Amino acid sequence: MDFFKPEIEGLIVITPKIFKDERGYFFESYNKKVFEDAGIVSNFVQDNQSFSVKNVIRGLHFQAPPHAQAKLVRAQRGKVWDVAVDLRPQSKTFGQWFGVELSEENQKMFYIPRGFAHGFSVLSESAVFQYKCDNFYNKESEGGILYNDAVLNIDWKVPFGGEIVNEKDKSYPWFEVYKKQPFFN
Numbered sequence: 001m002d003f004f005k006p007e008i009e010g011l012i013v014i015t016p017k018i019f020k021d022e023r024g025y026f027f028e029s030y031n032k033k034v035f036e037d038a039g040i041v042s043n044f045v046q047d048n049q050s051f052s053v054k055n056v057i058r059g060l061h062f063q064a065p066p067h068a069q070a071k072l073v074r075a076q077r078g079k080v081w082d083v084a085v086d087l088r089p090q091s092k093t094f095g096q097w098f099g100v101e102l103s104e105e106n107q108k109m110f111y112i113p114r115g116f117a118h119g120f121s122v123l124s125e126s127a128v129f130q131y132k133c134d135n136f137y138n139k140e141s142e143g144g145i146l147y148n149d150a151v152l153n154i155d156w157k158v159p160f161g162g163e164i165v166n167e168k169d170k171s172y173p174w175f176e177v178y179k180k181q182p183f184f185n
């Protein structure tokens with residue numbers, strides 16, 4: 001199992017050790033002790049799964065404190081481009097984003113602590129996306145940033161104008177709003 005820590009502090013990309021044989025494969029998708037030793041100390045309380053077709057973008061989402069969520073995400077089927085945006089006002093990388101390809105093939109996982117907005121785009125014909133959260137869903141605390149914000153300038157790797165985005169995600173404010181009124185501590 002490999003744990004890669006990108007420039008933005010707190011983010012971790014996990015590459016599991018995959019055991020392949022004539023039957024197929026096996027890997028540990030979560031191991032409390034091994035993950036905690038690598039710095040992923042979160043008490044996961046909810047697992048989610050979504051299915052999306054090609055060119056769907058879901059995001060950028062977060063839950064506001066005290067309902068903020070750390071997430072451990074992966075693409076069980078297909079291939080996605082997964083993005084986390086640092087919204088921690090004290091962070092030296094506030095407003096920066098990091099993206100990683102998560103796929104059925106690489107089985108990589110991505111740990112995103114509390115204080116980030118999260119989203120992904122679907123690069124394959126379809127994708128099954130699975131994730132663990134360390135806080136329960138709370139509708140009233142849901143927030144988001146417009147996925148195509150010009151300041152963040154995220155490359156979603158989908159054809160220009162071809163993205164499939166729901167009305168809720170299209171209605172989120174620009175990143176500028178959170179720059180003026182930070183709410184994660």
Ligand SMILES: Cc1cn([C@H]2C[C@H](O)[C@@H](COP(=O)(O)OP(=O)(O)O[C@H]3O[C@@H](C)C(=O)[C@@H](O)[C@H]3O)O2)c(=O)[nH]c1=O
Nearest residue numbers: 048050058059060061062071118119120136137138168
């Ligand atoms: C996230 C969530 C949604 N729902 C419901 C609300 C709604 O009617 C329906 C679909 O919800 P959404 O449209 O918000 O689903 P979706 O756009 O897939 O939301 C997810 O996007 C990714 C990027 C994340 O980071 C997640 O935390 C989550 O925000 O499911 C729950 O019941 N529990 C949950 O935990």
